[in-house]
Amino acid sequence: QESPLSKPKVLHSREVARTRLFRVEEMGLRFSNGVERTYERLVGFNTGHAAVMVLPLLDDQRFVMIEEYAAGTEDYQLSLPKGLVEPGESLLEGANRELMEEAGYGAHKLELLTELSLSPNYMSHRMQVVVARDLYEMRLEGDEPEPLGVHVFHFDQLPELVQRPDFTEARAMVALYMARDLLRSPQGDVQSTI
Amino acid sequence: QESPLSKPKVLHSREVARTRLFRVEEMGLRFSNGVERTYERLVGFNTGHAAVMVLPLLDDQRFVMIEEYAAGTEDYQLSLPKGLVEPGESLLEGANRELMEEAGYGAHKLELLTELSLSPNYMSHRMQVVVARDLYEMRLEGDEPEPLGVHVFHFDQLPELVQRPDFTEARAMVALYMARDLLRSPQGDVQSTI
Numbered sequence: 001q002e003s004p005l006s007k008p009k010v011l012h013s014r015e016v017a018r019t020r021l022f023r024v025e026e027m028g029l030r031f032s033n034g035v036e037r038t039y040e041r042l043v044g045f046n047t048g049h050a051a052v053m054v055l056p057l058l059d060d061q062r063f064v065m066i067e068e069y070a071a072g073t074e075d076y077q078l079s080l081p082k083g084l085v086e087p088g089e090s091l092l093e094g095a096n097r098e099l100m101e102e103a104g105y106g107a108h109k110l111e112l113l114t115e116l117s118l119s120p121n122y123m124s125h126r127m128q129v130v131v132a133r134d135l136y137e138m139r140l141e142g143d144e145p146e147p148l149g150v151h152v153f154h155f156d157q158l159p160e161l162v163q164r165p166d167f168t169e170a171r172a173m174v175a176l177y178m179a180r181d182l183l184r185s186p187q188g189d190v191q192s193t194i
Numbered sequence: 195q196e197s198p199l200s201k202p203k204v205l206h207s208r209e210v211a212r213t214r215l216f217r218v219e220e221m222g223l224r225f226s227n228g229v230e231r232t233y234e235r236l237v238g239f240n241t242g243h244a245a246v247m248v249l250p251l252l253d254d255q256r257f258v259m260i261e262e263y264a265a266g267t268e269d270y271q272l273s274l275p276k277g278l279v280e281p282g283e284s285l286l287e288g289a290n291r292e293l294m295e296e297a298g299y300g301a302h303k304l305e306l307l308t309e310l311s312l313s314p315n316y317m318s319h320r321m322q323v324v325v326a327r328d329l330y331e332m333r334l335e336g337d338e339p340e341p342l343g344v345h346v347f348h349f350d351q352l353p354e355l356v357q358r359p360d361f362t363e364a365r366a367m368v369a370l371y372m373a374r375d376l377l378r379s380p381q382g383d384v385q386s387t388i
Contacts, residue, residue, distance in 0.1 A: 005270050005343065008263055017211040017218070021234040021316070024213045027265060035339040039265040040215040042236070069202055070314035071221060071233040076199050077314045117362035118312050120264035120271045122215070126362070145229040149199065159379075162372060168311040168320070170364040177371035178356060185353075 006032040016040065042123040049084035051127040052095045055113065055175045056081065056105055056135055058152060060183050063176065064135075066102050067149030067166075078151065078167040080175060082127070095130040101142030103150050107132035113178060116171050129175045155180045200226040210234065236317040243278040245321040246289045249307065249369045250275070250299055250329055252346065254377045257370065258329075260296050261343030261360075272345065272361040274369060276321070289324040295336030297344050301326035307372060310365050323369045349374045 011028035018024075023044040030036045056064040070077040081102035085094030092110040100106050113129045153161060158180060162173050205222035212218075217238040224230045250258040264271040275296035279288030286304040294300050307323045347355060352374060356367050 005261070005263070005340075007269070008339075016213045017216065019210045019218045019220075019234055022211065022216070022218050022236060024211070024216050026213075029263075029265065029339075031263070031340045033340050037339045040213055041266045042216065043266075067199070068315070069199070069223075069225070070311075071223065072235045072237075072317040073311055073314040073320070074318075075201070075314075077311075079314070114357065115362060116364045116367075117264075117267055117271075118364070120267040120269075120273070120363055121262070123266040124268075126267070145202075145223075145231045146199075146225045146227050159375060162368070163308065168309060169314055170310045170312070170368045173310075173368045174356070174364045174371070177368070177375075181353060181371075 008032065011036065040122070042125070044124075049086070050091055050094070051082065051084055051125070052091055052098065053080050053082040053116075053127055053129045053171060053175060054095045054099045054103075054107075054110075054132050055129065055179055056099055056103055056107065056132045057179070057183075058135060061156070062152055062154050063179075064103050064105065065151050065153060065167075065172075067151060068102075068144070069146075073168070076149075076166060077169065078161075078164070078172075079169050080172045091128055092130060095128075095132065097140060098142075099132055100138050100140035102144065102148055104137060104139040105132070105135040106138035108134035108136070113175065116174060118171070127171060129171070129178075131175075131179055155183070202226065205230065234316070236319070238318075243280070244285055244288070245276065245278055245319070246285055246292065247274050247276040247310075247321055247323045247365060247369060248289045248293045248297075248301075248304075248326050249323065249373055250293055250297055250301065250326045251373070251377075252329060255350070256346055256348050257373075258297050258299065259345050259347060259361075259366075261345060262296075262338070263340075267362070270343075270360060271363065272355075272358070272366075273363050274366045285322055286324060289322075289326065291334060292336075293326055294332050294334035296338065296342055298331060298333040299326070299329040300332035302328035302330070307369065310368060312365070321365060323365070323372075325369075325373055349377070 008029040008031045013027040083098040118125045202223040202225045207221040277292040
């Protein structure tokens with residue numbers, strides 16, 4: 001592998017749009033070879049709160065997914081419970097609350113699995129992925145406009161699941177692949193790797 | 195599984211911001227239970243051209259990744275070659291051109307692997323993922339501000355790779371997990387599944 005490249009210098013940066021949810025920044029960059037470029041990126045998406053996604057495991061074979069209306073793609077999509085950590089909450093507390101609100105489960109055991117980005121070239125957004133185990137039934141009222149569908153799948157179904165037109169979200173897929181590999185590795189435990 | 199839910203009715207929609215790259219739309223939705231909500235979503239990201247990501251396979255064990263400056267996360271990140279299909283190009287032609295521009299390879303064999311979304315709740319964006327095989331050396335001049343790093347990895351390295359701080363892009367991870375599973379399945383061929 002090559003040695004790390006030298007980061008471009010930021011010549012200027014300014015906000016070019018701001019809405020209730022999104023903020024767009026323009027940056028002028030000079031690369032180490034002297035080439036200058038203007039970039040746009042989405043920043044502050046999620047208003048500075050940490051974003052968390054939760055993979056709820058019923059056991060080493062089965063996991064829980066939610067089904068909700070996705071305004072971006074205008075259809076009902078399968079995904080994993082997710083949301084923003086609230087002020088005063090730890091990451092794992094926020095994960096457990098979202099799990100209770102969206103899937104109707106609490107978890108006695110929550111562990112960080114990984115951190116994912118959306119589109120690092122164009123967005124600063126990052127999301128923490130948490131694995132939830134030792135589940136118990138517990139529903140909290142969330143801000144969902146309608147009750148979410150709750151579905152149970154087996155890791156053996158993963159190859160078919162990722163080809164379904166109503167499951168397209170890359171971050172949830174990564175959580176499933178990564179957890180399945182860890183659960184089926186010789187060590188056999190998610191915790192052993194983190 | 196439950197029966198499909200009835201989609202919410204769009205009460206209104208209007209553009210609330212537009213920049214060179216991004217467009218934000220506000221939508222008023224009425225869910226089937228009568229609850230009304232205002233949503234914001236990112237639309238028209240990529241200006242209507244199809245987006246394509248390419249997984250270049252050197253053989254059944256090794257793949258090629260690129261390393262480029264990511265303005266969103268402000269660091270150099272590993273990813274797969276990707277870009278927008280240009281007018282007059284087919285999806286696979288666009289995939290092959292991006293592969294030549296970003297990684298210095300052409301491919302005799304290109305096959306669609308899957309379609310991924312970014313964040314279906316908030317973005318309409320979708321990306322086609324293409325597997326490239328039977329590679330040959332071929333570099334085309336792209337619009338990159340500096341030459342991209344090109345690195346070769348083995349699928350056995352995937353568990354370590356997805357934990358690297360300079361590899362966080364969920365869509366590229368999904369491409370790798372999905373292709374590895376297909377290549378190592380009893381059928382042993384990507385093509386057999388598509």
